[in-house]
Amino acid sequence: MADNNFSVLPAHIGIIMDGNGRWAKSRGLPRKMGHIEGAKTFRRIGEYAGDLGIRHISFYAFSTENWARPEDEVNAIMKLFGDYLKEAEDRLQENIEKGIRLRFLGDKDALTPELRAAMEYLENATKDMDKVNLNLAINYGGQQEILHSVKNIARDVLSGKIKPDEITSDMIQQGLYTAEQPPVDLVIRPSGEQRLSNFLLWQSAYAEFWYSDVLWPDFTERDLDEALRAYEKRNRRFGGV
Numbered sequence: 001m002a003d004n005n006f007s008v009l010p011a012h013i014g015i016i017m018d019g020n021g022r023w024a025k026s027r028g029l030p031r032k033m034g035h036i037e038g039a040k041t042f043r044r045i046g047e048y049a050g051d052l053g054i055r056h057i058s059f060y061a062f063s064t065e066n067w068a069r070p071e072d073e074v075n076a077i078m079k080l081f082g083d084y085l086k087e088a089e090d091r092l093q094e095n096i097e098k099g100i101r102l103r104f105l106g107d108k109d110a111l112t113p114e115l116r117a118a119m120e121y122l123e124n125a126t127k128d129m130d131k132v133n134l135n136l137a138i139n140y141g142g143q144q145e146i147l148h149s150v151k152n153i154a155r156d157v158l159s160g161k162i163k164p165d166e167i168t169s170d171m172i173q174q175g176l177y178t179a180e181q182p183p184v185d186l187v188i189r190p191s192g193e194q195r196l197s198n199f200l201l202w203q204s205a206y207a208e209f210w211y212s213d214v215l216w217p218d219f220t221e222r223d224l225d226e227a228l229r230a231y232e233k234r235n236r237r238f239g240g241v
C-alpha cells in the first residue's frame, strides 16, 4: 500500500524535469521520444501532487536557454506543449471542478500567437481557482524574471512614484510570475544533476533540495513520496539556529 500520509507537506514544490534525452538515448530512440514520455510523467505527477494536497506545483518545461537545442527538438517540445494546452482546454470543466488554477511562467512573447492565445485563455478561465496551483515554466529564466520585475520598479522610481530607499523585496516579489504564490519549499531534480539551472531563483531562496538518479520519464509517484518523506525530516532554519 502506498505510504503517503505526511506530517508536513511543502506549500510549493518545484520540479526540474530532467533526463528525457538520456532516457531516449539509452533505448536507441530519438530525443523527442524522451520528451513525449516526459510529458506523460508531467501529467501523472502533477495530478498525484494535487491529490496529495500540495497547493502549488511548478514544473520546468523549457528554459530561455533551451532555444539553442536542435530545431526539431525545440519543435517537438512546443508541439507537446500545444497538445497539453489543447487537452487542458478540452478538459477545462473537469479542471475547474478540481479547483485547478493554471499559470504559465516565462516570457510568452517568443511563443507563437496560437500558443499565447491558448495560455492566456486558460490562465484567465482558471484564475478564480485556488485548490491546486499548477505552474508550467516555458521560455522561463529566473534571472530574466527578476530583471523584468526590477525594470518595472525602476520605472516607478523614474516617474517619482517611489524613492530608491523605499524599494522593498515585496515589490520585487510582486513583479514575478508567481507574485502572490508562496516561496518554493522543495526543489526536486531527477537524472543525477545537482543544479538549479536558472529555475525560480528568487522563489527558491530557502528551498530544500532533493535529487535523484532516476530519469524524468521513469519518475513515479513513489519517487515523489520519497522526496516528500525526505522533506518531512528536514530541519528548516531560514537562517536562524
Ligand code: FPP
Residues within 6 Å of the ligand: 017, 018, 019, 020, 021, 022, 023, 035, 036, 038, 039, 042, 060, 061, 062, 063, 066, 077, 080, 081, 084, 191
Ligand atoms: C530536460 O531533459 C527536459 C527538457 C528540456 C524538456 C522538458 C519537456 C517535457 C517534460 C515535455 C514537455 C511537456 C510539456 C507539457 C510542455 P533533457 O532533454 O535535457 O535530458 P538530458 O539531460 O538527458 O539530455
